[in-house]
Amino acid sequence: MNRTPPSARTGNRRIRWPVVAGLSVVTAVITAVLGHQVPKSPSTSPTSAVPPQAPRGQHRDVPGEADGVVPDGVTVFDDAIPAVANLDPGLLKALRQAAKAAVNDGIEFGVNGGWRSAAYQNQLLRQAVATYGSEEEAARWVATAETSRHVSGDAVDIGRSDATAWLSEHGAGYGLCRIYRNEPWHYELRTDAIDHGCPRMYADPTQDPRMQQ
Structure with a gap:
């Protein structure tokens, strides 16, 4: 080797x-x-980053009590609720007089609807169109803001069937009348009814000349 x-x-x-x-x-x-x-990996991934807040005014405002939305349990005596407090004084006085008399029969006048802002009424109309499928059918149940007796403070929707039954029998004596056959809850003031009885009802609001304005 x-x-x-x-x-x-x-x-x-x-x-x-x-x-x-x-x-x-x-x-x-x-x-x-x-x-x-080679860039370093970010400490926070895009999916875990906090997204920016949406700009103000992006979503439609939701009507509240100030627009006439009625909370549960409201009666004709609730002055703190705009839907009641903003009713026509004559209508509200008649309602309270009738409600005091109805108490003796164990009846309470709950309120489902009273005064409403125009914006709230228009929202209800849009919802009715979506529910019933057309403006024509919706008009049988909800008026426009321009014609609604609720926007003017001249109508109330009574919330309990026992109260509407009581008013159907005794309401005329206080000037309180049911206006439409398809709405047993809707009452307006007709002072002539105290002496002459309530006028004939319309089938629904589309038959009421006041709704054609």
Whole structure:
């Protein structure tokens, strides 16, 4: 077997060290360059970021009590509720007189609807069109803001069937009359009814000449 002379072995070791050192420097340079080129991952992903708030006024305002929306349990004596307090004074007086008399029969006059703002009435009309499928059919149940007796404060919707039954029998004596056959809850003031009885009812609001304005 041939042996490598000692001088040759020493020479090989002297050559390898510079090569190794050079490779180390090149590796370090490549790592540094790649480190600058590859962006760091963000600490928060887009899906977990908080979205910006929607600008004000983007959604339609929802009517509330100030527009005539009636909370549960309201009676004709609730002056703090605009739907009651903004009724025509004569109508409200007649309602309270009748309600006091009805108490003797164990009847309470709850209110489902009274005065309404024009905006609230228009919303109810839009809902009726969506429910009944046409403006013509919706008109049998909901008037426009321009013709509604609720917007003017001249109509009330009584909320309990025992109260409407009581008014059907005794309401004329207080000038309180049912106006439409399809709405047993809807009452208006007719002072002549005290002496002459309530006028003949319309089949529905579309038969009422006041709704044709």
